Amino acid sequence: DGGITQSPKYLFRKEGQNVTLSCEQNLNHDAMYWYRQDPGQGLRLIYYSQIVNDFQKGDIAEGYSVSREKKESFPLTVTSAQKNPTAFYLCASSVGIVDTEAFFGQGTRLTVV
C-alpha cells in the first residue's frame, strides 16, 4: 500500500491562514492531480500537472495554488481566499495522458476552525 502518499491525514486550520497539503509519489508518473471531495458531489478537479514546472487549473481552482518543482511532488496550498475550504482533498497520479488509471492517495481531511 504505497506509491502515492498524502500528509497529513487530518489538518486543522484557523480562518485566514494558508495551509499546504503534501502529495508525493514514487510511481514515476508524469501526471498529477488534486481533487476535492464533498458529500454528494463526487470528485472535483482543482489543479493538474502534466509535467514538471507545468500545471493547469481545473474546475474549482479559485483560492488554491500548486507547484510542481519535482516529478515526485505536487503540493497544494489552500489560501485564505478559499471561501469554503473544509473538505476532503485527494491527490492522484497517472502514468500518461491518455486513457490511464488514476492512483489516489489516502486523502487529507481539512477542517477550518
Next chain:
Amino acid sequence: GENVEQHPSTLSVQEGDSAVIKCTYSDSASNYFPWYKQELGKRPQLIIDIRSNVGEKKDQRIAVTLNKTAKHFSLHITETQPEDSAVYFCAANTGGFKTIFGAGTRLFVKA
C-alpha cells in the same frame, strides 16, 4: 460544459442480489470510462474500465456496458457480498487530462 450524471445516489440490496449503477455523459468525445470503488475512510481504487471501442467488459462478478450512441454506461455487480458495500464513482475521460467524475453511488449490501 462536460458533465457526468450518476444514478442512483444510494442503493440498498440484499446479499446475493445484483446491483446496477448507471451513468450518462455529455461529451461525445469521451473514450475512456473507469469505475472506482471507495470503501469507508479509504482511497478510491479502480475496479474496472472500458474504452469506447468495446461495448462490454467483464471481470468475475463485475461487468460494465457502454452505449456510445446513447452516451450511457453502467456497472453491474452480480452475487453481491457485504464487502461490496462502498461508494462507487463512474468517470469519463476525453483522452486528455480531464476526467469528469459522477457524484457517486453509496451501495449497501445487507447480509
